[in-house]
Amino acid sequence: MHARLIHRFLQCLLVAFCLTVTLLATDLRAADDLRTMVNALGGGNFQQNQKQVEALAKTGDPRIVPALEALSEGDLYQRKADGTVFIVKPAGSNFTLIDAVTGDAAGEEAKAALEKIKVNNGLRRTIRAALGGLTLMSPDTGVRLQAANTILRTPSADALDGLDAALAAETDGTVRAVLEKARAASVLVSDRPVDEKKAAVATVVETGGRDSLSLLSAALATADESLRPDIEAGITKIEDRQALWAAGQNVWYGLSLGSVLLLAAIGLAITFGVMGIINMAHGEMVMLGAYTTFVVQQIIRTSFPGLFDWSLAIALPLAFLVTGVVGLAIERGIIRFLYGRPLETLLATWGVSLILQQAVRSIFGPTNQEVGNPSWMSGAFDLGGMTITWNRMWIIVFSLAVFAFLLFLLKRTPMGLQMRAVTQNRRMASSMGIRTPWVDALTFALGSGIAGIAGVALSQIDNVSPNLGQGYIIDSFMVVVFGGVGNLWGTLVGAFTLGILNKFLEPYAGAVLGKILVLVLIILFIQKRPRGLFALKGRAVEA
Amino acid sequence: MSIKRRATGALLAAILSTTAFHGAFAADDTIKVGILHSLSGTMAISETTLKDAMLMLIDEQNKKGGLLGKKLEAVVVDPASDWPLFAEKARELISVDKVSAVFGCWTSVSRKSVLPVFEELNSILFYPVQYEGEESQRNVFYTGAAPNQQAIPAVDYLMANEGVERWVLAGTDYVYPRTTNKILEAYLKSKGVAAEDIMINYTPFGHSDWQTIVSDIKKFGSAGKKTAVVSTINGDANVPFYKELGNQGVKAEDIPVVAFSVGEEELAGLDTGPLVGHLAAWNYFQSVDNPANAEFIKTWQAFTKNDKRVTNDPMEAHYIGFNMWLKAVEKAGTTDTDAVLDAMIGVSVPNLSGGYSTMMPNHHITKPVLIGEIQTDGQFETVWETPGLVVGDEWSDFLPDSKDLIADWRKPMECGNFNVATGKCGGKGS
Numbered sequence: 001m002h003a004r005l006i007h008r009f010l011q012c013l014l015v016a017f018c019l020t021v022t023l024l025a026t027d028l029r030a031a032d033d034l035r036t037m038v039n040a041l042g043g044g045n046f047q048q049n050q051k052q053v054e055a056l057a058k059t060g061d062p063r064i065v066p067a068l069e070a071l072s073e074g075d076l077y078q079r080k081a082d083g084t085v086f087i088v089k090p091a092g093s094n095f096t097l098i099d100a101v102t103g104d105a106a107g108e109e110a111k112a113a114l115e116k117i118k119v120n121n122g123l124r125r126t127i128r129a130a131l132g133g134l135t136l137m138s139p140d141t142g143v144r145l146q147a148a149n150t151i152l153r154t155p156s157a158d159a160l161d162g163l164d165a166a167l168a169a170e171t172d173g174t175v176r177a178v179l180e181k182a183r184a185a186s187v188l189v190s191d192r193p194v195d196e197k198k199a200a201v202a203t204v205v206e207t208g209g210r211d212s213l214s215l216l217s218a219a220l221a222t223a224d225e226s227l228r229p230d231i232e233a234g235i236t237k238i239e240d241r242q243a244l245w246a247a248g249q250n251v252w253y254g255l256s257l258g259s260v261l262l263l264a265a266i267g268l269a270i271t272f273g274v275m276g277i278i279n280m281a282h283g284e285m286v287m288l289g290a291y292t293t294f295v296v297q298q299i300i301r302t303s304f305p306g307l308f309d310w311s312l313a314i315a316l317p318l319a320f321l322v323t324g325v326v327g328l329a330i331e332r333g334i335i336r337f338l339y340g341r342p343l344e345t346l347l348a349t350w351g352v353s354l355i356l357q358q359a360v361r362s363i364f365g366p367t368n369q370e371v372g373n374p375s376w377m378s379g380a381f382d383l384g385g386m387t388i389t390w391n392r393m394w395i396i397v398f399s400l401a402v403f404a405f406l407l408f409l410l411k412r413t414p415m416g417l418q419m420r421a422v423t424q425n426r427r428m429a430s431s432m433g434i435r436t437p438w439v440d441a442l443t444f445a446l447g448s449g450i451a452g453i454a455g456v457a458l459s460q461i462d463n464v465s466p467n468l469g470q471g472y473i474i475d476s477f478m479v480v481v482f483g484g485v486g487n488l489w490g491t492l493v494g495a496f497t498l499g500i501l502n503k504f505l506e507p508y509a510g511a512v513l514g515k516i517l518v519l520v521l522i523i524l525f526i527q528k529r530p531r532g533l534f535a536l537k538g539r540a541v542e543a
Numbered sequence: 544m545s546i547k548r549r550a551t552g553a554l555l556a557a558i559l560s561t562t563a564f565h566g567a568f569a570a571d572d573t574i575k576v577g578i579l580h581s582l583s584g585t586m587a588i589s590e591t592t593l594k595d596a597m598l599m600l601i602d603e604q605n606k607k608g609g610l611l612g613k614k615l616e617a618v619v620v621d622p623a624s625d626w627p628l629f630a631e632k633a634r635e636l637i638s639v640d641k642v643s644a645v646f647g648c649w650t651s652v653s654r655k656s657v658l659p660v661f662e663e664l665n666s667i668l669f670y671p672v673q674y675e676g677e678e679s680q681r682n683v684f685y686t687g688a689a690p691n692q693q694a695i696p697a698v699d700y701l702m703a704n705e706g707v708e709r710w711v712l713a714g715t716d717y718v719y720p721r722t723t724n725k726i727l728e729a730y731l732k733s734k735g736v737a738a739e740d741i742m743i744n745y746t747p748f749g750h751s752d753w754q755t756i757v758s759d760i761k762k763f764g765s766a767g768k769k770t771a772v773v774s775t776i777n778g779d780a781n782v783p784f785y786k787e788l789g790n791q792g793v794k795a796e797d798i799p800v801v802a803f804s805v806g807e808e809e810l811a812g813l814d815t816g817p818l819v820g821h822l823a824a825w826n827y828f829q830s831v832d833n834p835a836n837a838e839f840i841k842t843w844q845a846f847t848k849n850d851k852r853v854t855n856d857p858m859e860a861h862y863i864g865f866n867m868w869l870k871a872v873e874k875a876g877t878t879d880t881d882a883v884l885d886a887m888i889g890v891s892v893p894n895l896s897g898g899y900s901t902m903m904p905n906h907h908i909t910k911p912v913l914i915g916e917i918q919t920d921g922q923f924e925t926v927w928e929t930p931g932l933v934v935g936d937e938w939s940d941f942l943p944d945s946k947d948l949i950a951d952w953r954k955p956m957e958c959g960n961f962n963v964a965t966g967k968c969g970g971k972g973s
Contacts, residue, residue: 120926217767368812389790
């Protein structure tokens, strides 16, 4: 009895041991197979590697995901000595090697001893599709969503089984919606029966959007007769919906262009609109603000990389200070001798603008400088049928905030009161004990400082080069004159009107002709109303 | 007193005469090279680099002992991105400074502005930038790419490797993009692309609001056929264009953009992360791996004292042009214009992409064509190149007006626009 028990126990142990060994062995063998397959990526050209990636994807082994991701990022290298492929991380002049299959550290190697495995768009597409299939069951919702989106963009009949399995297991609503659409898209390219395809068309039409249009148009080319009317009706339906959204999108683009114009012009609304100085160096103040952002980002990049998302917030007050001080110096040094002589002011400030441009060119070089977008200003989101980019949205918000701040400053603070007093009746203000020269200087500095913070915002969407300001000076004058000199509200309305007008003309007339048409319209408008939209009434106008 | 004064006078005279003599000697002992690139204004961003590159090449040559036993001397002028000023400055270089050759110009309009000056005063211009073709002048050597050395191979690549069927031709509104797009449109149609599958779009110089156009491109690309953008957008407008592409999520895998005016220098001002995979077609990339290029980059970074300075295609064009000129002058034994013009044709020098470039009788050179994809580090990775060298074709075969024209500056033809149909010199153009 006892002996039999021991015997049974030993038998079990033996079986268990054998099982472990075989399991281990298959695991090891699979790892070896995978490694051979990954290593084969080293010698191939783009076409061969595409096949190799497809073969790797067929194994369905999640261990190859890091290697494929690294290949797509260009971080997969082959050691020249033995042809082994590694994932690498730069470490000084060397690379840290990571085993491509197991993910273990594998020492260091000089850069020259490794050769990069090249990728092109075709290969990247294949990798994306492969990764989409492999990561559909990932525990991370974000990764699953990305995988579903990937399949949606590259639908294939092969993906259907995986999609069905994923749909059965999916609990997250957003991912589920994308998965269903991806499944419908894949059904459309498969050889499933017509009824199933009809249902798929309905699903795709239901979700709408531009990618649906693309899917349906592609399907239309290969669809058989019975399916055609369904698809055509679907396309018309989506196009009608899109046309409605297109109008909304145009208004949004117009607002966005208007906000840029407002930012560029609002400083000028102070110096030209309120003070009456034709300040040709206004654009260069914008440019200096953008360069301040660049310098701030440079310092943050080298010394405090963690603060990068805050770089714009740090740059804002600094840009205001830098350009404000430069503005103060220009006013005290040049403009105060030229009050009441508009032609000389124009020439002098134009000279200043050339000096500032060349100074920046000599210090920073003539080439563009890289100003990065913080993460909260990159990318876009969809609102119905519209695509809204984050940077444009924040710039609209920012321009309105600056406008409100300026309005408050002029209407609700003692400094604003003095400014308005001086510009309306200089001698009276002086008799009341206001130091008019200093108010002039501060007003000019304020206008320049506002131009500087506009530069911080514009550095996010435009080149940071010495010529940055030139592109905005004409537009700024146009906005201020159109809106009505001396009126902040006029500048606001003027900027948004011109922006929206421009964006509604652009799709019909093209960018070049659109701009010309806007100029012609402004000339005609100024003929009719020489003082702009909101003409200032009263004594100030005559002075 | 009087003796002292006379002595001073004599001393002064002696000093004056030695300086005069020295001056004359110096003038005789150098060969002057003119550099005609804008150092201020809108084009300074691109052209200043070329001025520096020329100064470096001249400096290096002087270290090797100069030319014909004389030192080279660079004469730099600044035409300030002002097209008529280019003609004035060119005249100054040739008649006042007496330069033996001029290296310069970037935009086609500046080149057109100086052409009559070079013809009238019989001097030599080396033009280093890719351009629209449709020109061949006796006094000009075109070391940049003609359309068949850049645009056409790029379109071929997209058709063959990416299966592109729908095309957006987007450009800045001036002569180079308009002519190139005209050639491309004719070429695409000859390849069976339907008119509704081609969208042509022009924007002003320095255009910065790309929202509408990028969204139009997305719309055009959602017709179920693979779409690509061929960009002849020039200069500053590129940065906001690529930023908008990145932000609106146009990925290279979906709608690739191939650019003809975007090089390493333009990418230096951009975060290239979202742009990986977009393409450019050039005859040279900084990433080309060979000893000559490594040496060139090292010298350039040492010369500019900046180990992050990038090199680009027009710099290589100047490198080739300058070495060709040196060789031709050595062959002719003089810097006399007519002798050098004769000696130039057939001159062959190493280029930086690992081969040789030869000056052809049409004053264009042979070059390889490389297609590169943008990488995260702002460099291009070559994904395709022509198997051999491509000869620059000045008169496009795809435009009905110019397909019968050829240029050959060898004796006895000596003609820039010979019409093979009529057998006469003097077809279209000058």
